Amino acid sequence: MTENNEFNSIMTDLAVEARDMAVERTGGEISGVSVEEEDKEIAKITRIEVLNQAASKKISKPPGNYITIESESLRQTNPQIHQELSGVLAAEINNLIDYPALTQNPTQMPTILVIGLGNWNATPDALGPQVVHHLLVTRHIYNSAEPESRRGIRSVCALAPGVLGLTGIETAEIIKGVVDRVKPNLIIAIDALAARESERLASTLQISDTGIYPGSGVGKRRIGITKKDMGVPVIAMGMPTVINSVNIVNDTIEAISQNHNINLNLSQKKQTQKQVIENILQPFLGDMIVAPKGIDKLIRDTSRIVAGGINIALHPDVETENVSFYLQ
C-alpha cells in the first residue's frame, strides 16, 4: 500500500475518488483535470488526466494518467467474465505503453520487469506477490527460444521484493538494484490499495503512468518506483483491498446529518471533522484493518485476473480467449 505522504493525506489511493472529493469540496469541475468515461458491458472505465502541478495539488495526485476499471464482476465467481475483464484490463494497460519508444531501435525487443509489492503473509496486502505468482515469465528462456516463438512472447521477468518490515531494505532500493542489473525497458508495479469508499473494495482496478511510493514512511526522503528514480517508464496498477476506518465513521456521520437533517459538523478551529475523528479513533483503531469478508478468496481471484491482463497486454500470443491457459 502506498505511503501516507502529501499525496494521499486524503486517504485514498484512487484518483477517481480524489477527484470526486475535490469536486464535492469545490462544487465544480477541477481545471487541469480531464475526465473521460466509457461504459462497457462488463465494466465502467474512467480515464483521468492530471494535466499540471496546479491540478495535481487540488486532487493530491501527481500529474499523469489514471485509468479506473470498475466492475462488480470482479467480486463474482465467473471465470468467463474474469477472462473478459483480463481483456479489458490488457487494452487499458496497452493504452499507457508506447512500445516503440521503449527501445532505441525498433528491432530491439523490450524487457519488462513486473514488481509485486506487498506482503505474502498478510492477506489484504498479498495482491502484488500473488499476481507475480500467476504471471507468465519468459526472460530466462527468451534468448534461447526459436525466433518464431519469440515473435509471440515478450521478455518478461518479475520480482516480489517483500516489505520494509521484513527486509530492512527500502523496497525501491531493492528494485533499483535489480533494475541496474536487468536493465528492463519498462516496469509494471502491482500493489494493494486503500480506498475511501467500501463499495470500491475488490471492485475497482486502477492503472496509472505516474509510478508509486511503496510502504509506509519512516521519516527520511526515499526513492520511489517512478520514471525519475528508475530511469525507465513505470506503470502502476492496483486494487483497493482495505478502507480507512476514519472514512467509515466520517461517512456515517455525514449520512446521519443528511438523513436526520441535523448539523453534525464536527470541524474545530484548525481541524477538519475528519481530523477530529482521527484523533478520537487513533488510540483504539490505529491498528485495525477494515477489509471485505472473504478477502482471502477475493485476492485469489483478482490476482489471476490481473496476471491474465498483464499476460494479454505483453505477449502477442496470449489472447483473451486463451488467457487461462497461460496462468501459472
Added chain:
Amino acid sequence: MTENNEFNSIMTDLAVEARDMAVERTGGEISGVSVEEEDKEIAKITRIEVLNQAASKKISKPPGNYITIESESLRQTNPQIHQELSGVLAAEINNLIDYPALTQNPTQMPTILVIGLGNWNATPDALGPQVVHHLLVTRHIYNSAEPESRRGIRSVCALAPGVLGLTGIETAEIIKGVVDRVKPNLIIAIDALAARESERLASTLQISDTGIYPGSGVGKRRIGITKKDMGVPVIAMGMPTVINSVNIVNDTIEAISQNHNINLNLSQKKQTQKQVIENILQPFLGDMIVAPKGIDKLIRDTSRIVAGGINIALHPDVETENVSFYLQ
C-alpha cells in the same frame, strides 16, 4: 462466531462487556450477577456468574459462569509469557470442570471431545481449527497404552467440523452425530468471538460453562452445543478476533459527544442510536470485517496458547513448564 440471536443483539460475545454495558445503562450493579476480580502478574481475571433468568435477560447472556482472562501479553511475542498464560488458562478451565461428576464411577476415566469451531480458510475465523491442529489427542492410543502412561494422560479427541456454508450441515448436528458415537463425558468448544471494544481483540480469553450456538442463523430453530442438546457438560472458550463496525461508529459518536460536550443522541422513535447507525451502515459495511493488523500471526500465536492451556488442564503429565513440548 456465535449467531446473532436474542443473546447477542448487543453485539458482543463477551459477558464482561455485556455486564459493563448493563451497568452503564442502569447506572448500578446488576442484581443476580456476581462479579469477582483477581489481578495476577500477567493477567487480570474476572469471574462473572449469572445467577438467574432475570439477570440473564438484563445482560443478554444465559445463566452460568463466565471467566475472562485479560492480558496484553497475548499480543506480544514472548514464548515464556505465553507458556505462563497457558498455565493460567488451564487453572481457570479446571475451575469449571467437575471431574468426578463426569463419569458414573470414579475408576472410569472420562473422554473429552474438543471442538474447533470456525473456518480454516478465513483468517479471523480460524482460531478453533488451529487450536485443534495443535492439540494433543490421545483417544486412539489411550486404550492400548500402558496403565502407567494412562495415568499421565486423559482420553482426548478433537474435531474441526467446518462451517454451515461449507458443509451444508448445521455444525451442532455434526457434533451431535459424533457425540452419539464417541460418547464423550465432556465437550470443550473453541470459537473466534466478536467483541464490542477494539482493545479486547486478541487480548482477552473467555471461558464459560453455558455452551455456544455456532454460526449465523438461517431461520429455523436449531440445536446448540449445550448440555441440554448434547447430553454432557460443555465448556465454551474463545477469543475476540473481530469487532462490529457499528460499534466503532457508535463509540466514536459517543466519544465526540463527550469531548465536544454536545448532544449527538441519534435515537429515534423506537430505534436506539445503534440501530440508526446500523441502518445507515448496512448497505455499504454489511460485508466488511474489522480485525487487528497482523491477525494472521495473532491467530497463530494464540491458538498455541489455547491448545497449551487445554493440554495442561486435561493431561496430568502436561505442566506449565513442559507445555511447549506437547504442542503438535
Added chain:
Amino acid sequence: MTENNEFNSIMTDLAVEARDMAVERTGGEISGVSVEEEDKEIAKITRIEVLNQAASKKISKPPGNYITIESESLRQTNPQIHQELSGVLAAEINNLIDYPALTQNPTQMPTILVIGLGNWNATPDALGPQVVHHLLVTRHIYNSAEPESRRGIRSVCALAPGVLGLTGIETAEIIKGVVDRVKPNLIIAIDALAARESERLASTLQISDTGIYPGSGVGKRRIGITKKDMGVPVIAMGMPTVINSVNIVNDTIEAISQNHNINLNLSQKKQTQKQVIENILQPFLGDMIVAPKGIDKLIRDTSRIVAGGINIALHPDVETENVSFYLQ
C-alpha cells in the same frame, strides 16, 4: 490414503494396476474380472468389474466396479481441457449411481453427502479436503429454495473429517455419526491414493462403488465407509498422489534384469523379492514419501476438476460448459 490391509498388500489403490499385476503374474486374463476400455479424445477410460470373491482374491480388490480415467491433461494447465475432464468424470460417476433406487419413492429427492478424506496440512494427502472446499453445497438452502430452483440442484452436503492422528477418532466413526443425523441417500468419498507406477501420479482418476477404508491400521477391526457399514451406497473416488518407494526399487531391479539380461531375482525362501526389498528399505525409507514435483499445484488443479465433476454429476443445472461458474 487407504489402509494397508489384505486388499492392498500389493501396494496399489488402483484396480487397473492390480489387474495388470495379476495378468503379468498369471500370464493371462483373470476369470471373473471383466475389462472394458474406451478411448476418448482427452482420456482413456477403463471399466473393470470384479465379479466374484474368487476374482476378488486374485486381484486383491473387493468385488464391484472400478472405473479409471487416464489423461495426461490432468497435469497440464489448460482450463478448457480441465472443464472437459470434469464432464468426462461426471458421466462416469453417474454411470455408478442409480438415482431412482436412492429413495423409496421417486418424488422424494435424494440427499448426497460428500466426504473429503485426508489431511489439510499434508500436501499430498489434501486432495479430499480441497475437493470439499471447492464443492457446491446446497443442503442448507435446499428446503427453503423455490421449487423451480430446486429442480436444477440436488441436496448436497459435505464434510472433511480429518485423520485419525489429528482427531483421535476413527474417520469412519465420525462419518457414521453424521450419517445417522443427516440420513443421506448416497455417500461420495474422495481420497488421495497410492499408486505402483510413477506415471500414474496426478494423471489417473479412479471411481468405484466398493467403498473405502480410510487411514492406516491400528490393530483392531474397524468400520469402513462401505454400504454395509454406512447403510447407503458409497461411491469412492481418488487420484494417486504418492508411490511406494518399495515399488520404485523393485521396478528398477526388474528393468535392470531385463535390460542387462541377468537374473536378479531376489526372492528368498518364503519372501518375495518385494518383501526382501521392503525389509532392507524400511529402516531408512519407512518415513519417506515419493511424490511428483509441483505436487502443491497438481493438488490445487485436480481438486477443482474433481469438484467440478461432482457438481456436474449431481446438479442438473451444472453443465460442462458452465462448470467453473459453480466452483467455490
Added chain:
Amino acid sequence: MTENNEFNSIMTDLAVEARDMAVERTGGEISGVSVEEEDKEIAKITRIEVLNQAASKKISKPPGNYITIESESLRQTNPQIHQELSGVLAAEINNLIDYPALTQNPTQMPTILVIGLGNWNATPDALGPQVVHHLLVTRHIYNSAEPESRRGIRSVCALAPGVLGLTGIETAEIIKGVVDRVKPNLIIAIDALAARESERLASTLQISDTGIYPGSGVGKRRIGITKKDMGVPVIAMGMPTVINSVNIVNDTIEAISQNHNINLNLSQKKQTQKQVIENILQPFLGDMIVAPKGIDKLIRDTSRIVAGGINIALHPDVETENVSFYLQ
C-alpha cells in the same frame, strides 16, 4: 537447492557425505582434507576443511570450511532443545565470521544481508524464505536507534529473491543488484539441500564459507553467491530436505549385494552402476521428489531454529536463553 554442476555430480550438497564417499572409494583418508569431530550432548559437530584444489577435486567440493551439525533433535518437537540447537548453530556460524575484518575500521559496524533461497510455494524448497520470515531484521531502524540499543544489535537485512522459474532472473543477479545498493559487509545465504542418505533429512545442518550456486543450470555460465562474484564474504547454510531417488535404488542394491552375498555390480563399460540406474529411472522418476513424511512441519520447526541461530550469532543482545523472544 544447488545446481547440478561439476561439484555435485555425486548428488549430495553435504561435504560430510562427499568426504565419506571419497573415503569409501579410495579406502583411506583423503589428503588435503582435514576433519575434526566434536560430540556435544545434543549434537555431533564435524568440521571439514578442504585445503587445496587437489583435495577439492577428490571430494567434489570447493576449497574452504564445511561445518556439519547433526542432531536427531532437529526432528523432534522440543522447544527447549531447539533453543539449545540455535545456540550451537550460532557458535559455529561465528566460528566462520571474522567480524573485525568485515569493515575497514573497527568503529564502523558491519551490515549483514541474509538471503533466503528457494521457493515459498514448494514445501521442501521453502526453508530459505521461511528463515527470512522469522528473522530479526534491523537495518531500517538501526541508524535511528539510540547508540545504547545499537550496541545490542547489528544491522541486518534480508531478502527472499524467489527462484529462476518464477522470476525469469538468475537469483545471483538479483542478489548482486541488491548488494550493489545496500553494500553489506557479509552475506549469509540459506537454502534447502539435497542429501544422499535419507537419515540426513531434517537432521543435519551444514555451514560453509565457500558460497553457493542457486538453482538448476540453464546452460550458460552464471554468477554465484560467492565472495568472488559478490565482493564480500559469503556464509552458506542449509539443511537437506530431499534425497535423490537414484541414491535410494543404488543404496538398496548395494545393501542387497551385501546381505545376500551376491555380486550385483551393474557398472557397464563407461557407466558406473549409478549411471546405469539413473538412465533407467529417469523416464519415470525424473520428476519425483523423495521427502520425509511431515515435511511441512519439519520445515516450519527447523526454519525457526536456523533463524534463531542467526539471530544469536549476529545480535549481541540475543542469547540462547531468550532466542524465542526475538523470533518473528
